[in-house]
Every structure is written in C-alpha cells, then in structure tokens.
C-alpha cells in the first residue's frame with residue numbers, strides 16, 4: 001500500500017489557487033466565469049523589464065546562479081531599501097528567492113519547530129498559516145474585525161505573546177483586507193515588542209507600491225526593530241511580474257545565512273534571467289509603478305461604489321493592495337433554491353455557481369465573516385461581476 005507522508009494529512013490546498021483552478025475548470029466547460037479570486041495584476045510586465053531579460057539571455061546569463069542571488073541584484077536591492085525605506089542592509093543580508101512565497105517559507109523553516117508559536121493578526125495571508133503547520137509550529141491568530149479596520153491593537157499583541165512566541169508575521173498593505181499600518185501604529189506595536197526581545201517580526205511588504213495613502217513605512221525602520229525584523233518584498237505585485245518568480249528578504253546576517261542554506265538544498269539560486277529583469281525593475285524610478293497604482297485606486301472606488309448598493313454587505317475602505325474584504329454575516333441563514341448559506345464558504349460557492357463570479361472565502365484568511373474580492377481586473381469585468389453579485393445576493397432570503 002502506498003501512502004503519503006503524515007504532514008500531508010493536515011496540509012490544506014491554497015484556497016486562492018483552488019478558486020482560480022475552479023474558475024478555470026468552469027471556463028473550460030464554456031461557462032462565463034469572472035474570476036476575482038486570485039490576487040494578480042492584469043497588467044503586462046513593462047517593456048524595459050522584458051528587454052533586460054532578453055539582454056540577459058543574449059549575454060548568456062543562463063547558468064546556475066549564486067544561491068542568495070547575483071551580487072549585482074543584491075546590491076540593487078540594498079539601493080532600493082535605502083532609497084525607498086531608509087534601511088541600510090548589506091548585500092550579505094539579502095536573499096533572493098523564487099517568489100516572496102519562498103522567501104517566507106525559508107524564514108519559517110529556519111526559525112520554527114515543534115512547540116514554537118507564531119502570531120498572525122487575522123485576517124492573514126492564506127499561506128502563512130499552512131507554512132507554519134508544515135514547519136510543525138503553532139499558528140496563533142489575533143482577531144480583528146471590519147469595525148477596527150482589520151487592524152490589531154498593541155494591547156491585543158501584548159496579550160497574545162507567551163514564552164513560546166517566536167515570530168510575528170503580518171502584511172501591510174494587507175492581503176486580504178487592504179489595510180495599512182501607518183508609522184504611528186507600527187511604533188505602538190514596536191513598543192510592545194521592545195518588552196519581548198525574543199520575538200522576531202516578519203514584515204511582508206509585497207504591496208508596498210500599491211498604497212493609496214502615498215506613504216509606506218517599513219517595520220524595520222522603526223527604532224529598535226532593524227535587528228529583529230525580516231523585511232519581505234518582491235517584484236510580483238508592484239511591477240506586474242508574478243510569473244517571473246522573484247522575491248527577496250532583508251534580514252540579520254545569521255538568519256539570511258540560514259535561509260541561504262535551506263534554499264541551497266531546495267531550489268538553489270533562482271532563475272538567472274528573472275534576476276536580471278528584477279534588477280532593472282528595482283533600480284528604475286519607483287514612479288513607474290504609479291499608473292498601475294492609480295488604475296487600482298479607480299477600480300477600488302468603482303467596486304466600493306457598486307458593493308455599497310448591495311443590501312447587507314458591510315464595507316470598509318481599504319488603503320492598499322487590490323482586495324476588498326466585505327463582512328457578509330447578514331446573509332448567513334438565508335436561502336435561494338437549494339442553496340443554503342451558513343458561512344462564507346457557502347456564499348463563495350453560491351456566487352460561483354449562481355452568479356458565475358469567483359471570489360475567496362474569508363475562512364482561508366482566518367476570518368469566517370468575510371469574503372475576499374480581488375479587483376485586479378478590468379473595469380468592464382468588475383462592473384459585470386458586481387452587477388451579477390447584486391442580483392444573486394438579492395435573491396437570498
């Protein structure tokens with residue numbers, strides 16, 4: 001008898017990717033599904049970045065690369081951290097990986113084992129939770145709600161820390177809520193961390209360039225936090241480069257070395273061509289990301305306007321990323337035909353099957369009251385999708 005390893009019993013499929021898969025399957029059957037499930041910019045990678053990749057191939061950058069990334073790319077990342085974030089990392093404190101996803105699992109595998117607790121302000125990005133389980137650590141969610149703009153308070157943080165707490169992972173701007181912690185709010189959290197020197201912070205800043213407040217504060221730039229923070233970033237979201245698979249960290253050298261060691265046994269250095277393309281993106285004037293950000297802002301406003309006309313949806317105003325995360329509790333206990341809505345998963349399935357709109361259940365992000373809508377698609381498709389959702393939700397009684 002063949003069997004999978006025990007760790008597979010508990011591993012849940014990524015719900016963002018699962019919903020994207022389901023909508024693709026329905027589309028292949030000829031059903032006109034609009035997918036607002038996956039968080040992926042619909043823009044193409046800017047031309048000058050693609051040119052850098054062609055150039056890399058022509059110049060034979062086609063061999064194995066150093067495990068933590070080409071030195072010139074790591075130097076470019078140091079320049080970016082200094083230019084945009086007032087952070088003084090050295091190249092040997094940078095590790096480039098196959099997407100920010102690999103950057104995060106490297107850090108978790110390097111730090112977390114049985115008995116270690118990892119704090120996640122909820123809602124959190126879907127993969128953090130599963131990665132912690134894979135490393136045999138214990139994920140502990142700190143709840144928030146739409147009334148609190150999906151942000152935790154310093155008091156909640158203090159109450160959640162135990163002698164076993166090793167790591168705190170958060171994203172700002174946040175996937176899935178779009179919430180953003182300003183410098184003042186980060187300072188208040190840092191005051192608490194100052195009381196607990198053993199806790200390391202992973203600050204996932206992959207949505208840095210999609211921030212409608214015009215300001216981004218890196219957690220590592222807060223006084224006293226640099227030596228205990230891992231700054232995660234990448235090119236997937238801001239530069240529309242999801243398929244190139246480039247993410248990176250800035251971290252204390254001892255931790256960067258550990259991540260390099262892990263990566264050396266799993267994947268080696270990431271794609272040579274993508275690294276050269278990423279260098280062009282990172283060294284470019286960050287203003288090149290503005291038009292995409294402005295398009296996301298217009299779409300956010302369109303989606304919020306249309307959703308606010310649907311009775312029962314509770315909304316806040318996300319300040320970044322490209323998601324809205326409405327509270328849908330009003331619909332729990334309601335029915336239409338054979339559909340009974342008891343939770344946000346039921347609602348996601350109802351919207352997929354009745355309205356042919358794919359979104360993601362909030363449960364995947366540790367919040368059972370909400371659904372996540374990704375608005376990284378055209379205004380035309382968004383308008384059709386919101387209209388379909390309104391019709392379907394108004395049928396529930």
Ligand code: PMP
Nearest residue numbers: 099100101125171175234236247
């Ligand atoms: N962190 C967050 C919060 C994300 O939304 C994503 C997007 N999947 C990632 C990390 C991973 O990004 P990448 O595509 O670079 O692996």
Ligand code: GLU
Nearest residue numbers: 014016017037038039175
């Ligand atoms: N970050 C995106 C999302 O949350 C991409 C999918 C994924 O990597 O899980 O939808």
